[in-house]
Structure formats: C-alpha cells, structure tokens
Amino acid sequence: MRIARVDPFILHVPVTGGSIRDSTHTVTHWGVVGVRIVTEDGLEGYGYTGTHAHLPSDRLITSCIRDCYAELLIGEEAADISRLWMKLARFPALQWVGRAGITHLALAAVDVALWDLKAKAAAQPLWALLGGAARPRQEAYNTDIGWLSLSLPEIIDGARHAIEVLGFRRIKVKVGHADPVVDIRRLEAVREAIGPHVTMAIDGNGKWDLPTCKRFCSLAKDLDLLWFEEPMWYDDIGSHAELARNTAIPVALGEQLYTVDAFRAFIAAGAVHWVQPDVTRLGGITEYLQVADLATAYRLPVAPHAGEMSQVHVHLAYWHSGTPVLEYIPWIKDAFEEPAEVRDGHFLLPQLPGASTTPTREAWERFAKPVA
Numbered sequence: 001m002r003i004a005r006v007d008p009f010i011l012h013v014p015v016t017g018g019s020i021r022d023s024t025h026t027v028t029h030w031g032v033v034g035v036r037i038v039t040e041d042g043l044e045g046y047g048y049t050g051t052h053a054h055l056p057s058d059r060l061i062t063s064c065i066r067d068c069y070a071e072l073l074i075g076e077e078a079a080d081i082s083r084l085w086m087k088l089a090r091f092p093a094l095q096w097v098g099r100a101g102i103t104h105l106a107l108a109a110v111d112v113a114l115w116d117l118k119a120k121a122a123a124q125p126l127w128a129l130l131g132g133a134a135r136p137r138q139e140a141y142n143t144d145i146g147w148l149s150l151s152l153p154e155i156i157d158g159a160r161h162a163i164e165v166l167g168f169r170r171i172k173v174k175v176g177h178a179d180p181v182v183d184i185r186r187l188e189a190v191r192e193a194i195g196p197h198v199t200m201a202i203d204g205n206g207k208w209d210l211p212t213c214k215r216f217c218s219l220a221k222d223l224d225l226l227w228f229e230e231p232m233w234y235d236d237i238g239s240h241a242e243l244a245r246n247t248a249i250p251v252a253l254g255e256q257l258y259t260v261d262a263f264r265a266f267i268a269a270g271a272v273h274w275v276q277p278d279v280t281r282l283g284g285i286t287e288y289l290q291v292a293d294l295a296t297a298y299r300l301p302v303a304p305h306a307g308e309m310s311q312v313h314v315h316l317a318y319w320h321s322g323t324p325v326l327e328y329i330p331w332i333k334d335a336f337e338e339p340a341e342v343r344d345g346h347f348l349l350p351q352l353p354g355a356s357t358t359p360t361r362e363a364w365e366r367f368a369k370p371v372a
Helices: 055-073 081-089 092-097 102-121 152-164 180-194 210-219 237-245 260-268 284-297 311-319 361-367
Strands: 003-014 029-039 044-051 138-142 170-174 199-203 225-229 251-253 325-328
Touching: 003 055, 003 361, 029 055, 029 102, 044 055, 044 102, 055 081, 055 092, 055 102, 081 102, 081 284, 102 284, 138 311, 152 170, 152 180, 170 180, 180 199, 180 210, 210 237, 237 251, 237 260, 260 284, 284 311, 311 325
Parallel strands: 138 170, 138 325, 170 199, 199 225, 225 251
Antiparallel strands: 003 029, 029 044
C-alpha cells in the first residue's frame, strides 16, 4: 500500500444560520483544509484540519502539505503511520520553522488521511481498527444553541428544542462580554428555563483575564456548571492553575493546544480538569491517542473538541473509555459520506470503513476552493 499521490484540498462550508460569534471569533464558513492520499493500488484516504475559511491562510496549510510533506510521503508504505508521523514531525527543516501552527495543522491532515487509509484497507471503521467501542452509546452535548450572536430568547428556545425534541441532556453556552455580569444574567435565565437536571457548560474562548474570571466564578457558583472552558489566554498555564485552585467550577481546555507536551504541562500544573484534545490541532490521530492516554493516567476525563465538527472524534470517543461526552456542532456534517449523526442526544456509531472523512461529490462541487 505505497503512496502514489498527495493532493491537498480546501472546502469552505457555510455554518449554521449564516454566521456565528463567540467572545473572540465571528465566522460565516468553516474551512475543511486537508489532503487526499492515493496509494498505488488506487485506495484513497482523506484527512483535514479545521479553519475559519480564510483562503490565504488555508493555502499556507495546503502549500505545506504539497511542497513540504508530499516529497517525504511519495513511495512510502502508507500503513507505517508511527514511522511516517515521526518522519514528518521531526523533519529538521520543518522542525526549525514550526513545531506548531501551520506545520502541525498540515501534519494533522496527513495523519488523519493515513489512518483513514489504514481503516479502509482493513475494511473497518476507525473505532474498530483501534480496538473496538468502549460503550454502546456516546452522549453528546449541544453547543450550536449557545452562541453570543444569538439573543437570550433564541438561546432559551434553542436549548428547549435541543432538550425536549432532540433528547439532549447537556448543553454549552458561550460567555465573554466585557462585563461578566451580563453573562451571569444570561446563564441564570437559561438555567431557570432548562431546570436543574440538564447539565450546562460554558465557554469563554480565551477572552478574559484572571481577575475577571475570578469575579465571574464567584458570581456563578450557584449555577451548577459542568465546566468553564478556555477562560483565559490559551497558553497561560499559571493563570489557569491559579483559577483552578480558587473555584469549584472545573476548568476545561485543549482545543488550542498543539502537542502532547503542552497538555502534559497543563496537567502537571493542576491547570485543567476536563481535557479537550482535537485531532485537527494536534498532529492528528497519532498524537491525540497520546493525549487521551495521558489524561487517563491522571484520571482526568476527556471531552474532545469538535473543531472538525465531530467526524473523526466520534470514532475516538467511542473507542476511548475515558471519554464520557462529545461536542455536537452540525455545520459540516452534510459534506461527508458518513456524517456524524445524533439521535436522542447520543452520537450514532459510525459503520463505514475509514475515519468518516471522505467528502461527498456534492461537497466538491459546492464548496471546493482553488488551492493555489
């Protein structure tokens, strides 16, 4: 199963409702930026990372795949994933210019494509290739009802629909106003509307500083929050550790961390309670597995970020015994041959061979952007 071609691609898929906003970002499309790896016998594997659909920066990722990684992959045995991961991740010239960022996003796409190939060659879904499902059902929590771009009545209506119609028992609401009291009032209204038996998490997307977070957590102590996600700047270990010591609200983070070493530093400092790795930010599935096992070694739960809108993470969540919940954001699901589907608040177990990363023909026709 030797690699014959490495073809990068860019898809820009519209988000729910035309536009969403959190404390830091506003996006209208989600970028599915990745690679198709074709073997000599014609088997195709697909992998991708997730972006804000900014075409110039998306092209930096595809350029890295085409101009840097492709020559290291052509002619190699596609099934030798661990060796190929090290070959790309430790390639001296790329190691010199970037051990995170663009080079790591490109590595993530390549690694996912290799795992997709391996699972397809074995005629198994990824979760089965990894060793089987650890549970019969995988619970989901709904984030798509909690954006800051939604009014309070829209959030409440969306939460009630998610709970009463779609069967969710967990939701997540975005926070991050200049005055945290505004967020407290919104959360109090949502809690009153959904009742005490629905789990509610919150997400700050790195907006606030430590004093603001301390003030907010003091005001929020009676809201029974599952976690406070990304309260502060993503790399600030010290402030997260201090916040974790000074609030009963668990701290969650990880979607902006690029390496297992970064997760190890946060965990060692006691700065995180819910570990949220993302295959599209890490170096793909290979490094995700390391982070998930690291979290389990410290008895910390894993809740994968849905940066690529859950496709690969559904497989990994079913497989990993330390993953009680998985984020549901449905933006790009219709762009893939086997979309991530939810029924009664739970993700369905994927059945097709591979990692659920093969775009549909319609996706190529509607959403493809020129790589160069």
